[in-house]
Amino acid sequence: MFHKSIKILIAASAVAASMVAGTQAFAQSATVKTIQERGTLLCSGHNGSYFGFVEVNDKNEWKGLDIDLCRALTTAVLGDPGKAQIVPLSWAQRFPSLQSGDVDIVIKATGWTMGRDTELGLQFSLPYFFGGTQLMAHGDLGVTDATGLEGGTVCVEAGTTIERIVADYLKTLGVEHTMVSYEKAAELRSAYLANRCDAFAGWGPNLAVLRATEIDNPDAHIILNDQLSSEPIAAAMRQGDEGFVDTVNWMLASLLLAEEHGVTQANVEEMAANPPNPTVARLLGATPGIGERLGLRETWVREMIAATGNFAEIYDRNLGANSPYKLDRGLNNLWSHGGVLYAPILD
Template identity: 40%
Template sequence: MKKSVLFGALTVTGLVAGAAQAATLDDVKERGELNCGVVTGLAGFGAPDANGVWEGFDVSVCRAVAAAVLGDPTAVNFVPTTGQTRFTALASGEIDMLARNTTWTFSRDTDLKFDFAGVNYYDGQGFLVPTALGVSSAKDLDGATVCIQTGTTTELNLADFFRNNNISYEPVPVETNAEAQQQYLAGACDAYTTDASGLAATRATFENPGDHVILPEIISKEPLGPLVRHGDNEWGDVVRWTLNALVAAEEFGVTSANVDELSAAPGTNPEVNRLLGTEGELGAMIGLGNDWAKNAIAAGGNYGEIFEKNIGENTPIGLARGLNAQWTNGGLIYAPPFR
């Protein structure tokens, strides 16, 4: 009798879990719009342009997912979130996914009950200081005031770095990057610390970027990527494999310029054919049409195109690919096989 009750309970639990897994994908399709959590404003990664249209490296991931699911990269409701509000927004269902330079950590994955869909930028924490401060190393910041965003991994990293080097600091808590920039430029703190990519993005907006330097120390590993809620496996697959599609497209030379042509005339590479839906039924496996990846790539280009357009070396942000180069070029960017 006890075994039957237990089996019944497990069966009900499994059915409930199975229903929950499909909820977000069904909701997005029914709504006709993706609710995507983004940063409140960070040049190159996520910010509205002069016309109020959101653009940036992370924003492009949201648009790619919308294109994959709805066939329309503009069908996105962007929800600005801070370091403090982002996880509540995701857990509560206010947003369907979060794409705003968020670090994949053990506690966020397990204790907060989120699933990271992958890494779209390998980063590390650094320090920005005025050149006039005359500092060439973070180890020279003994006694400095440091602007730091609350609710982020940078708080513990900062404390660990100063403790390990037996030096002291005074934190200046801020909630958003805009507030950090304002405080830093006003001289309320000697240094600003966050992900090095964020420092580069922030410095690019300064009137005189050359008056500020990013110190050489990288004091942490910050694998950044989009995330979804636990127990929503089907939706997690959609976000994960959309990101993978952008990465694979760059490796295979599929771009926003040639994706239509390659989709219309299948080539000799079977993996490209499967990616673009001209062979196999990969789309059906994740509840989408077979042109899902084609639509995602057409939305803003492959991973490399998105990188170069928003944060690459020819932009004001000026980031080199580095660890974010394809694995074939010595980087860590790598997509599992499409088969």
């Protein structure tokens, strides 16, 4: 009996030690420590503009959904969105740049795929956007779906999952075609508008943005009925730093929780002073825990919402009602509003 009790005590001690080690892992995230010592967070940009997500305005300032998420993360880690350093990258450069340490994280309309997850030494966050690959064609072709592209030319941006998705889809349909890849988004758009391509393969939201804002006669172009994929978009990080993955996940979750509970850029200080419920109290640091468990300040969510707004505010500013693009949220709404976005439980 005595030996059995000793074994139980040893096992209990091991579990407790494991729990303590897990807590320490959050506080000792190597990536967070590096960012804090450097004083800047290196985040992916684009070598041009990827409208609505990563773009440069007429004042040469970065903007977009992904840029705002980078700034939200920078506020969480460093307390100041202005300490985000945006590094321009092509699609092909983003993963080598992450692996080499030239950037700390890739938040750049990046699809979560098995190949990237298992072969490139990457880890992914919770999905923060869902969008699928589609095709847009010149209306005078009289094409309504991909089968009408037999013998045609399809243009696509190099280094993206879209190349493989389109090739696999058209091969499955038995549609003979020529695929032409372009390194830069601007070159791809120019090629399509100059009729060097019969169809433009791209992410559905971007095709809608292009047709709405950069084409003189939107009615002369049709987004085909085919939905080639439904792709979860997530932040990419290097494998091996679970504490940083947790930080990024709870940054995204906190933006969604703030939206769900009506915490906005305008009312966050009032909500922090007078939380309407226990979840908001935990979210905004009135009840301690959200900072300590991640090795951050207890006020990091409050500061983040004050800097960037909640997820709805970020979406509307860059893609939705308050943007030039007026894209409905659709699947990218909260679960409680007919979408698929949700946050884990904040206990």
